[in-house]
Amino acid sequence: MTDRILRFGVIGLSRGFVLTRPMFLKDPRVRLVAAADPRPEARAAFEAEFAGRAYETAADLCADPEVDVVYVASPHGLHVDHATAAARAGKHVLVEKPMALTLADCRTMRAAAAQAGVRLLVGPSHGYDAPVVRAAELIRTGRFGALRMLTLMNFTDFMYRPRRPEELDPAAGGGVVFSQAAHQVDVARRLAGAPVAKVRAQALGWDPERRAEGAYQALLTFANGVSASLVYSGYGRFDTDALVGWVGELGQRRSPDDYGAARRRLTGSGDEAELKRLRAYGSGAAAEPERVGHEHFGFVLASCEGADLRPTATAIEVYGDAREVIDLPPAEAPRQGVVDEVWAAVVEGRPATHDGAWGQANLAACLAILESSREGRDVLLPHGGDEP
Ligand SMILES: NC(=O)c1ccc[n+]([C@@H]2O[C@H](COP(=O)([O-])OP(=O)(O)OC[C@H]3O[C@@H](n4cnc5c(N)ncnc54)[C@H](O)[C@@H]3O)[C@@H](O)[C@H]2O)c1
Structure with a gap:
């Protein structure tokens, strides 16, 4: 174990985030430092609770130099744009399920992560x-x-x-x-x-x-x-x-x-x-x-x-x-298994079960x-x- 902490930024502050929020509050390996959401009341709540920066747009969040990993928790149809933007900005990506709406979008996301040399994981999921x-x-x-x-x-x-x-x-x-x-x-x-x-x-x-x-x-x-x-x-x-x-x-x-x-x-x-x-x-x-x-x-x-x-x-x-x-x-x-996988991938450079290929195969079955x-x-x- 190192004293390293993974600094997360979240895109989309709603139900998906509400359910994952306790993980950020309780797991000492992660810290939530920034968020993006068009809703002002969500941004105000985030600033009050996490003392982090809250942006109106995903692009601004992706440009934040303090963020190591972007957690994409926006509606399904936006996952492809948000995950590729984060990868292109050099951030590791944890994208909510389902990974995207089409297999072509999954391929785009995987290619963006591969090209940027960042890790792409899909989750949390059961x-x-x-x-x-x-x-x-x-x-x-x-x-x-x-x-x-x-x-x-x-x-x-x-x-x-x-x-x-x-x-x-x-x-x-x-x-x-x-x-x-x-x-x-x-x-x-x-x-x-x-x-x-x-x-x-x-x-x-x-x-x-x-x-x-x-x-x-x-x-x-x-x-x-x-x-x-x-x-x-x-x-x-x-x-x-x-x-x-x-x-x-x-x-x-x-x-x-x-x-x-x-x-x-x-x-x-x-x-x-x-x-x-x-x-x-x-x-x-x-x-x-x-x-x-x-x-x-x-x-x-x-x-x-x-x-x-x-x-x-x-x-x-x-x-x-x-x-x-x-x-x-x-x-x-809660959701410790998610941090385990992100940590193993990003910090230790190990393969992840829920990588982009896994997320794409999941969508293919759906x-x-x-x-x-x-x-x-x-x-x-x-x-x-x-x-x-
Ligand atoms: N893993 C889980 O347990 C779980 C549970 C619920 C939802 N989810 C997933 O989370 C994702 C979001 O679902 P939800 O139910 O939270 O949706 P939601 O409609 O409740 O919330 C979406 C949030 O995204 C914000 N948003 C919309 N456009 C945005 C943009 N361009 N940039 C940044 N933020 C934007 C909205 O303002 C809202 O706060 C979905 O993919 C869903 O499958 C996962």
Whole structure:
């Protein structure tokens, strides 16, 4: 360990940032020194909380000499411009999921980083969650025999959280495949340990008021033969947190009595933009919830020939010849796995799991879900989505 600190600048101070903010506050290896956002109230809040510089434009942030790493947390469609601008300014880049909206944009971002000699990582996402990483390590030991099948299921209220119009427009990257399959595919790839070779899927939308896809079922076949079924619904009815001990996606305590809260807030308000504003950074958003577990993405089960492994928010349950529970107490700082990877890449020059190639392959699998659904056929990814 050195006394070095990675100095971050963030582009886009809203939900994505609100969820990653505790990582910057609690992990001693990183410091947030600058931000860019067109919203004055967000900039004022940033200056007050972090005593950093807050710029109106991404270009100004990228020109800040004190910034080592730019965290791109702007809306999906802006990732390509913001990540390439940061790389061209000589900054390392951590870009939110999904990496971009098209594979061509992913290639542009990777080329910009390669040309500038900086590192490009994609995240945070749930493939960084400690229980997933630990389960993948356990699978790789071979102790449980070959991995054969993955079952992932997440039921949330994603579609009824307040949204910008583009977030509900499939042509602009709206809907759950871009935003949520990005996580689920990441978890499945991490556990499978091989590229995705084939995708068959059905993406579904059944609320005429919110027109993007709100649910999907996908069958992924990996290059090593592992079969994964990914199920997601964001329609706010059943909630898979019920299967994870009522620990929420962020590791926070949840209550079954909150049933229907997102839908009720939305229908009760009539002003979605205002509801969205109230959840944004700088609007006096709700206090930090107490964390009782790790972040997670719903129900996950990895079936090996000799055991089923189930990463939860607090443990890995192993269903082998006997049942064993490997406890995983929550870490001191949330999203520690993200800092681990950025640190290893930027400070130690080591390869990263979630590099640009990984992010592009993730997007390729998500786009394949949409294509398979549209065309009613298998979609093959001969290079695992990392086509040149
Ligand atoms: N990893 C996670 O847990 C997680 C959670 C939520 C969102 N996200 C990701 O974060 C990204 C942003 O999503 P969000 O929900 O925060 O969106 P949002 O609409 O809540 O906020 C976007 C923010 O970007 C700002 N912005 C818009 N144009 C900008 C520009 N040109 N320069 C700088 N800032 C600009 C807006 O003012 C706003 O503050 C998305 O890619 C999303 O997938 C990730």
